[in-house]
Amino acid sequence: MSGVGLAITNLRIFQSFGTVVAIDRDHGMLQKAKEEAGDLPDLEFKLVDARHLGEFEKESFDYILALGLFAYFHMHEVDAVFSQFWRVCRQEGYLMLTNATMHPKDAYIKSGLECGFELIRDKEGYCPAASSKRRYLLVFAKRKEHSHPD
Numbered sequence: 001m002s003g004v005g006l007a008i009t010n011l012r013i014f015q016s017f018g019t020v021v022a023i024d025r026d027h028g029m030l031q032k033a034k035e036e037a038g039d040l041p042d043l044e045f046k047l048v049d050a051r052h053l054g055e056f057e058k059e060s061f062d063y064i065l066a067l068g069l070f071a072y073f074h075m076h077e078v079d080a081v082f083s084q085f086w087r088v089c090r091q092e093g094y095l096m097l098t099n100a101t102m103h104p105k106d107a108y109i110k111s112g113l114e115c116g117f118e119l120i121r122d123k124e125g126y127c128p129a130a131s132s133k134r135r136y137l138l139v140f141a142k143r144k145e146h147s148h149p150d
């Protein structure tokens with residue numbers, strides 16, 4: 001889970017399906033998340049910047065969740081971030097991202113496709129609990145038949 005913040009409920013849910021690696025570049029956020037998660041098994045917290053995933057092996061994750069993360073990147077960084085996610089995502093794995101609608105969905109879709117992901121879901125929704133209530137959800141898949149430009 002990339003940019004974990006305090007998404008502890010998500011961690012609890014996903015951790016029931018296998019090992020979850022929760023990364024955040026903010027030490028304070030990571031510390032709070034660790035404390036709130038308590039001693040859940042199969043959960044690793046790492047102080048890592050999603051723009052630099054070199055410490056992870058190629059194709060090491062089945063699912064990559066970037067919930068509310070892309071809003072933190074400058075547009076010139078987005079292609080590089082997709083490339084990082086592509087490298088660590090397994091074949092037949094998925095990358096899911098959510099953002100508030102004011103962030104540039106089309107640019108993210110373009111970048112994901114150019115990187116070699118296939119877009120399998122593009123959905124808009126409403127979240128009454130969030131400050132920016134309109135949101136979108138993009139799900140990309142890494143398919144064998146889609147080759148990476150590198």
Ligand SMILES: C[S@@+](CC[C@H](N)C(=O)[O-])C[C@H]1O[C@@H](n2cnc3c(N)ncnc32)[C@H](O)[C@@H]1O
Nearest residue numbers: 003004005007024025026029049050067068072
């Ligand atoms: C809006 S919060 C979302 C938190 C959580 N994913 C959720 O859905 O509630 C974004 C989080 O991403 C983290 N973040 C921002 N830029 C990052 C980066 N380059 N690498 C890793 N984490 C980052 C922030 O520190 C923050 O905790």
